[in-house]
Amino acid sequence: MEVVIVPDATAGGGLIAGAIADLLRRKPDALLGVATGSTPLPVYRALAGLAGEGRTDVSRARICQLDEYVGLPAGHPESYRSVVLREVVEPLGLAEESFMGPDGTAEDIVEACAAYERTLAEAGGVDLQLLGIGTDGHIGFNEPCSSLASRTRIKTLTEQTRKDNARFFDRPEDVPHHVITQGIGTILEARHLVLLATGEAKAEAVALAVEGPLAAVVPASALQMHPHATVVVDEAAASKLKLADYFRATYAAKPAWQGL
Numbered sequence: 001m002e003v004v005i006v007p008d009a010t011a012g013g014g015l016i017a018g019a020i021a022d023l024l025r026r027k028p029d030a031l032l033g034v035a036t037g038s039t040p041l042p043v044y045r046a047l048a049g050l051a052g053e054g055r056t057d058v059s060r061a062r063i064c065q066l067d068e069y070v071g072l073p074a075g076h077p078e079s080y081r082s083v084v085l086r087e088v089v090e091p092l093g094l095a096e097e098s099f100m101g102p103d104g105t106a107e108d109i110v111e112a113c114a115a116y117e118r119t120l121a122e123a124g125g126v127d128l129q130l131l132g133i134g135t136d137g138h139i140g141f142n143e144p145c146s147s148l149a150s151r152t153r154i155k156t157l158t159e160q161t162r163k164d165n166a167r168f169f170d171r172p173e174d175v176p177h178h179v180i181t182q183g184i185g186t187i188l189e190a191r192h193l194v195l196l197a198t199g200e201a202k203a204e205a206v207a208l209a210v211e212g213p214l215a216a217v218v219p220a221s222a223l224q225m226h227p228h229a230t231v232v233v234d235e236a237a238a239s240k241l242k243l244a245d246y247f248r249a250t251y252a253a254k255p256a257w258q259g260l
């Protein structure tokens with residue numbers, strides 16, 4: 001696992017957008033797994049900026065969703081489908097056909113989960129999966145004690161996650177209890193995992209994920225199992241890392257050709 005400490009969220013967004021642009025140069029139709037929440041927004045802004053300046057060609061990129069609320073009506077502005085279309089697909093000028101996600105409105109949720117696994121496999125797998133981290137260490141919506149081998153399935157949110165996400169809804173009680181999420185086993189199949197965490201509120205979860213033992217109680221610690229995982233953190237999110245100086249020195253000495 002590589003840990004890169006950046007001064008702030010904007011720098012993190014720029015760094016990751018640059019890595020996505022590098023990937024698209026090598027593989028123009030790469031499948032990019034995107035995350036929701038506030039943290040990845042600087043990545044999407046920076047990538048749209050690079051595309052707007054003609055510094056990267058995103059026209060053949062494909063986008064896929066990590067997770068989704070269950071039971072929100074189709075087209076609800078806070079369904080993750082709506083969020084990804086609004087924050088990623090439209091700003092990049094992509095067509096809705098280049099986007100794939102699980103169906104949180106399906107009557108048969110079990111089949112919707114299996115169908116999404118098939119969709120990802122038929123698309124050739126995820127090339128780069130962007131991840132955020134919950135304050136409880138979740139990735140996607142894999143809450144603590146999710147199986148490290150889990151596949152796409154329905155999960156129940158913790159009260160902490162519902163509270164954290166209440167800011168997106170009119171009333172706290174509107175936050176759904178159930179979600180569909182790529183499993184940890186599914187996420188680990190992406191060829192490159194890039195987790196971005198910013199702000200003091202994520203410092204504890206980041207320290208446990210990066211330096212704690214591999215444990216289902218900290219789902220993000222599963223990144224320790226991945227051969228190509230990059231954790232990008234700002235100074236505040238890095239503040240509880242014991243090995244911060246080592247991570248800084250390693251990145252400072254990294255040959256530029258290696259990229260992320």
Ligand SMILES: N[C@@H]1[C@@H](O)[C@H](O)[C@@H](COP(=O)(O)O)O[C@@H]1O
Binds near residue numbers: 040
């Ligand atoms: N399912 C999403 C996660 O993918 C995201 O990482 C997390 C953190 O969100 P934020 O970046 O807003 O803190 O929120 C939600 O729970």
